[in-house]
Amino acid sequence: MRALQRRLSNAFVAIQARYGRSARAHNMHARGPAHAFAGQLHQQVRAPSADLARSFRYFADQSLVGVYMLRSDGAVLHANDKMANMLGYDRAADVIGLHIASLTAPEDLALLEENLQARLSGAEEHVRYTHRILSRDGTRRWVEVHGSVCQYDGGTALVEMALDVNQKVQSEWQSRLADRVFESTSEGILITDAEFRILAVNPAFTRITGYHPEEAMDKRSRMMTGPGAQAEINRGMLQRLASDGHWQGEMKDRRKDGSWYPAWLSISAIRDNQGGITNYVGVFTDNTIRKEAENKLAFLADHDSLTGLLNRSSLMRIFAQQIEAAQTAGETLVLFFIDLDRFKTVNDTLGHHAGDQLLVAAAERLREQLRPDDVLARFGGDEFVVILGGSPPQEMISAIAQRLINSILRPFVINGHEMFISASIGSAAYPEHGEDAIAILKNADIAMYHAKERGKNAFQLFSKEMSNHALEQMLLENSLRHAIERKEFELYYQPQFSALDGAICGAEALIRWRHPTRGLVAPGMFITLAEQTGLIVPLGAWVLREACRQGKAWLDRGYQFGRIAVNLSPRQFSSDDLLSTIDNALGQSGLPSAMLELEITEGAIMQNPQEAVVLLKRMRQLGVTISVDDFGTGYSSLASLKQYPLDTLKIDRSFVKGIPADADDVAITEAIIAVAHKLHLQVVAEGVESQEQHDFLRAAGCDIVQGYLHSKPLSAGDIEARWYLGGAQAEI
Ligand SMILES: Nc1nc2c(ncn2[C@@H]2O[C@@H]3COP(=O)(O)O[C@H]4[C@@H](O)[C@H](n5cnc6c(=O)[nH]c(N)nc65)O[C@@H]4COP(=O)(O)O[C@H]3[C@H]2O)c(=O)[nH]1
Incomplete structure (x- = not known):
C-alpha cells in the first residue's frame, strides 16, 4: 500500500511537472482522480512510461467509480472495469470502441451532446451532470458524471467519471412522487402516531372534513377513535392492525360544520425496526355519493320508474315474504287487483304522455287512501296491486276498496283536459283463496274480471265458483293482448340432429x-x-324477427x-303480409335466407291447395326452405306432394310414438320416408323419445x-352452454 501511495504521488508530481503551475493543471489536480487519470493518459501518450501507465491503470481499476475517456467524436478510448460493469459488460475491453451515444438512454442524448459540446467548444472546462446510461440488456441506470477535457494523442479527449446514483435518484423520485400523491390525491390522508394523534394531513383531508392542517395537528383522530369508530374498535380493528398491519371499513365521521358523512377508511400500521407500531396511515374517501348512488340503484331495481311505486318483481317478493310470515303467525292477508277502466281510450286519444300523467295521478290518489303499512305496487300498464296490512276485518275490506274506487272517480285534470275514469277491483285472501302469491294474484285477477263484467267501477270478492274454464280463457285472452307489448314472450330452441352421425343440423x-302470474306457459295453452x-x-x-335475430347472433359467433x-x-x-313479414325479418337481422326454414302444417296447405302452391313458390323465391309439419295427419295423399315446392317432411309425433311396436305406424313411417326420398325431400322425425x-x-x-x-x-x-360450449354432437 505504501508503495502504491508513493507511486501515485510520483504520478501527480509528474503531471504537475508537465503542465507547470497553470490554472488548468491545478484544477485538474485539485478536482480529483478523474483529472489526474486524464493527466496520466496524456502522459502515457506523450512520454510513455510503463511504470506510470501501470500505476494509473491500477488506480482506475481500483476505483469504485466508473472512469472512461472519449475521443472527440464520442468513441470510448479507455474505460475501467467498474464502468464496463455498470454498463453490463464483463471487462473494460468490451466497451472500448463503442460510441458513447449507444451507451446512453435515448431520452438523455440531448443532454449528453450538450455536455460534450460545451467542453469540446471550450465553453466549459469541467461539467457535472446526471443522466441515464443504457446498459447492455436495455436497462437504464442513473449516473452522475464529472467530466473534463484534456489533450490526448495529439487531439482533444474527454475524461469522465461516473458515479452510480441510481438508488438515490430513484428514491428521490419516489419520495417526490409520494409527495405529489399525498398533495394531489382525491382521497383524504392522515398520518398519526401510535396513539392516533395526527402528525400530517393532506389537502384532500381538509376538503373532505373542513379542518385545516393546523386545526387537526396533534389532535387524536376522531375518525379512527371517535364514537363512530368505537364499534369497529370493539370489533377488533386494533387487533387486526396489530396482527395484519391493515384494516379497512366504513366509519361515521363528522365534518367541521357538524354534519356526519360515511367515510370509507383504510388504515395501515407502520412499524420500526423492532417491530413496534410507530405510526398509522389512514386513507379515506367520502362515501356519500357512492352511498346515494347505491341507494338510487336499489330503489330503481325495486320501483316502477314512472309512478315510483313498487314494481311487479318486488311486489311478488314482498308478497311471498308476507305469506310466509302470515303462515307462521296464523294470520290472513288480503290482496286487491285494481284495473283502471277506460284508461286505454285516454291513451289512444290523448297520447302516451297524457296517459303517463294520468297513471302518476291515479297512483298518487290510491296512495293517499292507504295506510303506511299497506303495500301498493304498479303491476303493469294500468294495473295496480294492494296488499292490506294487519289482517283487516271482513267489513273493512269492502270499505277500503270503495274508498279506492271513489278516489279514482273524481275527475283528473291533465294538460287542461278534465278526464273521467273509474277502477274495477278484485280481491282474494290468503290462505282462503290460495296458498301462494301466484294463486292469490290469479284469483284476485279473476274477481277483478267479474267486477268489470258487472259494468266496471265495482269491487268483487273472489269466490271458488268464479274459476271456470270459460272465464280462464277470457282472462287468458285479456292478458295475451297485453303480453306482446309487455314483451312477455321468449323463444326456446329444440336442436335437430343428423340420424346418421349425430351432428347438429x-x-x-x-x-x-313468461306469464306474470302463471310462470312459463307452453304454446298448447295459447x-x-x-x-x-x-x-x-x-x-x-x-x-x-326474434328467431332470425338469434340465428344471426349465433352465426356471428361462429356456431354451426x-x-x-x-x-x-x-x-x-293465409295473411296478406306474410311475404313482407318474412322478408323484413331476414332483412333486419341479416340472416342468410337459406338458413331459415318455415314449418307449415299439412292442414294449412290443404285448406286451399291451389293458393298454397302459389304462395309456397313465392316463399321459395325469397330463398327460405319449406317444411311440412305434422305430416301424415292431414290426409293428403303422398302423391299430391309433388306439386308443392317443398324441402322437408316432418313425420308427426303420433306415428313416431308407435314405432317399432305398432305395425301400422311402422308401415306409414317407412312409406313416408321412401316417397319423400323419391321426391328428393329430407325427412325429419319429431318426438323421438326412445333409443328403439x-x-x-x-x-x-x-x-x-x-x-x-x-x-x-x-x-x-x-x-x-350445452351444445356449443360442450360440443354439438348428440350422444347417439
Ligand atoms: N311428447 C314429446 N313432445 C316433444 C318431443 N320433442 C319435442 N316435443 C314437443 O313437440 C312440439 C314440436 O313442435 P310442433 O309439432 O311444431 O308443435 C308446436 C307448434 O305447433 C306450436 N308452436 C310452438 N311455437 C310456435 C310458434 O312460434 N308459432 C306457431 N304458429 N306455433 C308454434 O305449438 C306446438 C307445441 O309446441 P311445444 O309445446 O313447444 O312442443 C314442441 C316440443 O316441445 C318428444 O320427444 N316428446
Missing part, C-alpha cells in the same frame, strides 16, 4: 310465454286462442347450427331426428 324455434283471436299474426311476426326452423300457423299462412325409435328411424333412412331423447327445447342461453 338445425333448431326449431318454439314459443314460450296458440289456438291466439289463432282464433288473430293475435297470432303480430305474435308470429315477432317470432320470425344448420337452419333455424320457425312454425307458421294456418292464419299466418331412434334406431328404427335410422335404419329406415330417416335423415334427421328431433325429440326428448336428444334434447328438450332449451332457452338460447342453455343451447349455447
Whole structure:
C-alpha cells in the first residue's frame, strides 16, 4: 500500500511537472482522480512510461467509480472495469470502441451532446451532470458524471467519471412522487402516531372534513377513535392492525360544520425496526355519493320508474315474504287487483304522455287512501296491486276498496283536459283463496274480471265458483293482448340432429310465454286462442324477427347450427303480409335466407291447395326452405306432394310414438320416408323419445331426428352452454 501511495504521488508530481503551475493543471489536480487519470493518459501518450501507465491503470481499476475517456467524436478510448460493469459488460475491453451515444438512454442524448459540446467548444472546462446510461440488456441506470477535457494523442479527449446514483435518484423520485400523491390525491390522508394523534394531513383531508392542517395537528383522530369508530374498535380493528398491519371499513365521521358523512377508511400500521407500531396511515374517501348512488340503484331495481311505486318483481317478493310470515303467525292477508277502466281510450286519444300523467295521478290518489303499512305496487300498464296490512276485518275490506274506487272517480285534470275514469277491483285472501302469491294474484285477477263484467267501477270478492274454464280463457285472452307489448314472450330452441352421425343440423324455434302470474306457459295453452283471436299474426311476426335475430347472433359467433326452423300457423299462412313479414325479418337481422326454414302444417296447405302452391313458390323465391309439419295427419295423399315446392317432411309425433311396436305406424313411417326420398325431400322425425325409435328411424333412412331423447327445447342461453360450449354432437 505504501508503495502504491508513493507511486501515485510520483504520478501527480509528474503531471504537475508537465503542465507547470497553470490554472488548468491545478484544477485538474485539485478536482480529483478523474483529472489526474486524464493527466496520466496524456502522459502515457506523450512520454510513455510503463511504470506510470501501470500505476494509473491500477488506480482506475481500483476505483469504485466508473472512469472512461472519449475521443472527440464520442468513441470510448479507455474505460475501467467498474464502468464496463455498470454498463453490463464483463471487462473494460468490451466497451472500448463503442460510441458513447449507444451507451446512453435515448431520452438523455440531448443532454449528453450538450455536455460534450460545451467542453469540446471550450465553453466549459469541467461539467457535472446526471443522466441515464443504457446498459447492455436495455436497462437504464442513473449516473452522475464529472467530466473534463484534456489533450490526448495529439487531439482533444474527454475524461469522465461516473458515479452510480441510481438508488438515490430513484428514491428521490419516489419520495417526490409520494409527495405529489399525498398533495394531489382525491382521497383524504392522515398520518398519526401510535396513539392516533395526527402528525400530517393532506389537502384532500381538509376538503373532505373542513379542518385545516393546523386545526387537526396533534389532535387524536376522531375518525379512527371517535364514537363512530368505537364499534369497529370493539370489533377488533386494533387487533387486526396489530396482527395484519391493515384494516379497512366504513366509519361515521363528522365534518367541521357538524354534519356526519360515511367515510370509507383504510388504515395501515407502520412499524420500526423492532417491530413496534410507530405510526398509522389512514386513507379515506367520502362515501356519500357512492352511498346515494347505491341507494338510487336499489330503489330503481325495486320501483316502477314512472309512478315510483313498487314494481311487479318486488311486489311478488314482498308478497311471498308476507305469506310466509302470515303462515307462521296464523294470520290472513288480503290482496286487491285494481284495473283502471277506460284508461286505454285516454291513451289512444290523448297520447302516451297524457296517459303517463294520468297513471302518476291515479297512483298518487290510491296512495293517499292507504295506510303506511299497506303495500301498493304498479303491476303493469294500468294495473295496480294492494296488499292490506294487519289482517283487516271482513267489513273493512269492502270499505277500503270503495274508498279506492271513489278516489279514482273524481275527475283528473291533465294538460287542461278534465278526464273521467273509474277502477274495477278484485280481491282474494290468503290462505282462503290460495296458498301462494301466484294463486292469490290469479284469483284476485279473476274477481277483478267479474267486477268489470258487472259494468266496471265495482269491487268483487273472489269466490271458488268464479274459476271456470270459460272465464280462464277470457282472462287468458285479456292478458295475451297485453303480453306482446309487455314483451312477455321468449323463444326456446329444440336442436335437430343428423340420424346418421349425430351432428347438429338445425333448431326449431318454439314459443314460450313468461306469464306474470302463471310462470312459463307452453304454446298448447295459447296458440289456438291466439289463432282464433288473430293475435297470432303480430305474435308470429315477432317470432320470425326474434328467431332470425338469434340465428344471426349465433352465426356471428361462429356456431354451426344448420337452419333455424320457425312454425307458421294456418292464419299466418293465409295473411296478406306474410311475404313482407318474412322478408323484413331476414332483412333486419341479416340472416342468410337459406338458413331459415318455415314449418307449415299439412292442414294449412290443404285448406286451399291451389293458393298454397302459389304462395309456397313465392316463399321459395325469397330463398327460405319449406317444411311440412305434422305430416301424415292431414290426409293428403303422398302423391299430391309433388306439386308443392317443398324441402322437408316432418313425420308427426303420433306415428313416431308407435314405432317399432305398432305395425301400422311402422308401415306409414317407412312409406313416408321412401316417397319423400323419391321426391328428393329430407325427412325429419319429431318426438323421438326412445333409443328403439331412434334406431328404427335410422335404419329406415330417416335423415334427421328431433325429440326428448336428444334434447328438450332449451332457452338460447342453455343451447349455447350445452351444445356449443360442450360440443354439438348428440350422444347417439
Ligand atoms: N311428447 C314429446 N313432445 C316433444 C318431443 N320433442 C319435442 N316435443 C314437443 O313437440 C312440439 C314440436 O313442435 P310442433 O309439432 O311444431 O308443435 C308446436 C307448434 O305447433 C306450436 N308452436 C310452438 N311455437 C310456435 C310458434 O312460434 N308459432 C306457431 N304458429 N306455433 C308454434 O305449438 C306446438 C307445441 O309446441 P311445444 O309445446 O313447444 O312442443 C314442441 C316440443 O316441445 C318428444 O320427444 N316428446
